[in-house]
Amino acid sequence: MDFLDLFSHGFIQRALLAGSFIAALCSALGTFLVLRRLSLIGDGLAHVTFGGVAVGLLFQAYPFYVAVPIVAASALGILKLIDKARLYGDAAIGIVSSLGIAGGILIASVAGGFNIDLFSYLFGNILAISYAEVWTSVLLCLCLIIVITLSYQELLAITFDEESARTSGIRTDRINRILVLLTALTVVLAMRVVGIMLVSALLIIPAVTALQFARGFRATIMISCFTGILSVLAGITISFVLDLPAGATIVLVNFALFLLSFTCARLRARNASRRPSDTA
Amino acid sequence: MQMTRVVTTENLSFRFNGVEILSDITFTLEKGEFLGIVGPNGSGKTTLIRLLLGLLKPTQGAVMLFGHNSDAFSQWRKIGYLPQKIAAFNPHFPATVEEIVALGLLAGKSFPRRVARTDRGSIDEVMTFLDITSIRNKLIGELSGGQQQRVLIAKALVAGPELLILDEPTTALDPEGRERFFTTLKGLNRDRKGTIIMITHDIGTIGQHASRLLYLDRRLIFFGGFDDFCLSTDMTDYFGEHSQHLICHRHDK
Numbered sequence: 001m002d003f004l005d006l007f008s009h010g011f012i013q014r015a016l017l018a019g020s021f022i023a024a025l026c027s028a029l030g031t032f033l034v035l036r037r038l039s040l041i042g043d044g045l046a047h048v049t050f051g052g053v054a055v056g057l058l059f060q061a062y063p064f065y066v067a068v069p070i071v072a073a074s075a076l077g078i079l080k081l082i083d084k085a086r087l088y089g090d091a092a093i094g095i096v097s098s099l100g101i102a103g104g105i106l107i108a109s110v111a112g113g114f115n116i117d118l119f120s121y122l123f124g125n126i127l128a129i130s131y132a133e134v135w136t137s138v139l140l141c142l143c144l145i146i147v148i149t150l151s152y153q154e155l156l157a158i159t160f161d162e163e164s165a166r167t168s169g170i171r172t173d174r175i176n177r178i179l180v181l182l183t184a185l186t187v188v189l190a191m192r193v194v195g196i197m198l199v200s201a202l203l204i205i206p207a208v209t210a211l212q213f214a215r216g217f218r219a220t221i222m223i224s225c226f227t228g229i230l231s232v233l234a235g236i237t238i239s240f241v242l243d244l245p246a247g248a249t250i251v252l253v254n255f256a257l258f259l260l261s262f263t264c265a266r267l268r269a270r271n272a273s274r275r276p277s278d279t280a
Numbered sequence: 281m282q283m284t285r286v287v288t289t290e291n292l293s294f295r296f297n298g299v300e301i302l303s304d305i306t307f308t309l310e311k312g313e314f315l316g317i318v319g320p321n322g323s324g325k326t327t328l329i330r331l332l333l334g335l336l337k338p339t340q341g342a343v344m345l346f347g348h349n350s351d352a353f354s355q356w357r358k359i360g361y362l363p364q365k366i367a368a369f370n371p372h373f374p375a376t377v378e379e380i381v382a383l384g385l386l387a388g389k390s391f392p393r394r395v396a397r398t399d400r401g402s403i404d405e406v407m408t409f410l411d412i413t414s415i416r417n418k419l420i421g422e423l424s425g426g427q428q429q430r431v432l433i434a435k436a437l438v439a440g441p442e443l444l445i446l447d448e449p450t451t452a453l454d455p456e457g458r459e460r461f462f463t464t465l466k467g468l469n470r471d472r473k474g475t476i477i478m479i480t481h482d483i484g485t486i487g488q489h490a491s492r493l494l495y496l497d498r499r500l501i502f503f504g505g506f507d508d509f510c511l512s513t514d515m516t517d518y519f520g521e522h523s524q525h526l527i528c529h530r531h532d533k
Binding site for chain 1: 333334335354356357359361363370372373374375376379380382383384386387391392393394395417419435
């Protein structure tokens with residue numbers, strides 16, 4: 001088969017299209033989450049997605065639609081726990097995350113019979129992505145672009161120092177809610193790309209890759225999106241050619257890009273340290 | 281002449297987890313005053329500032345900013361704030377110096393808050409003032425502690441605030457930087473009639489610059505001028521005669 005024939009398949013086109021949009025979503029949101037030390041919120045919400053999928057399978061409803069409200073409510077729950085119960089972010093994420101996975105295991109155990117379906121959600125199957133999911137990812141990406149465009153300065157201010165942002169009259173609670181709700185929707189969508197187990201990789205790795213060499217906040221978001229999209233496109237292609245699981249391949253390509261950027265950044269820093277410093 | 285009250289607190293108290301952090305703080309600050317807040321570690325200095333800024337809700341009492349209750353206060357462009365913990369932000373934060381300084385202009389803008397080309401003048405002016413123009417394109421994490429502090433001071437000053445609140449702003453500055461910083465503050469205080477509230481541990485130095493001192497130890501111990509502080513028998517009882525003499529004599533004006 002000619003290599004280019006690969007891209008003539010409808011399921012590959014859908015996978016590349018939806019994968020690219022979801023990667024852009026994850027990478028842009030991941031930049032804010034990583035810098036605010038909330039990286040593991042993706043992991044936590046992915047675990048809640050597991051519970052949501054189990055509920056969907058139990059009631060024989062499409063798991064995606066059942067998982068969305070459950071994960072969104074959990075995301076807001078994490079914010080409430082941080083704010084009202086004065087918990088650290090990682091502790092709040094840990095509570096909600098373990099609750100989600102425990103609920104999923106309990107439902108799967110009681111209902112029985114849908115272990116194989118649940119397994120496919122754990123490890124993702126981007127090649128089976130539907131047109132509805134493609135359009136949902138495009139729509140969500142559009143929403144995120146609007147939010148970032150309109151609230152770029154507020155997002156930068158909150159990410160830099162939330163307390164100072166509040167003293168500038170910025171409604172940090174509102175921005176935080178929007179951010180976690182978008183993250184919740186993105187995590188549910190990303191479950192189809194890399195699976196519940198690997199969602200956090202799509203959120204974290206492109207952002208930390210960009211942080212190795214980006215100069216400026218806007219540039220970090222752009223580079224993060226670029227590496228996220230590149231890893232999904234390369235990952236899907238490599239996985240199809242070498243007959244490997246797509247989700248795991250995407251994550252490994254992501255990691256390879258991180259290693260490359262990390263090495264380049266270290267080499268650049270070493271070269272710079274050999275030159276006389278120009279900072280006071 | 282009618283003085284403008286910038287900050288008023290009335291019987292302000294704050295408890296956290298059942299522990300009294302601040303109790304019954306009442307004072308008024310007029311336009312153009314320079315208040316130094318001093319006191320030992322854990323005396324509630326930062327808590328007081330957070331209460332003034334509405335970042336904490338008082339258990340009892342009220343705060344008025346520019347004549348408005350802090351709950352309903354919305355004129356944030358009038359206030360510049362420099363928080364205490366410079367180390368609290370991520371040292372690898374990828375924003376440039378110019379991006380950080382520009383954040384100080386957001387308080388005066390409505391949705392969607394954008395830093396316009398016309399804001400360039402204010403940014404350039406404050407950067408020149410604090411001698412950070414040459415590092416405008418550097419990442420904040422690439423700077424020394426003193427440079428980072430100057431960037432954050434620029435962020436607090438860029439909008440030309442009427443009230444500047446500073447929480448231990450000189451800790452990362454060398455003596456020369458500290459001197460220049462106080463000169464900057466005095467200029468702001470004298471020329472623009474800016475009101476300043478500054479937390480510090482160095483009573484002697486702040487005594488040279490501030491028009492009033494507020495000594496805090498979970499309650500208000502002293503509120504008045506530096507000369508009164510030196511003559512106060514309450515303060516003699518509190519510090520001991522020798523310590524009070526050292527503070528006042530060493531930095532005698």
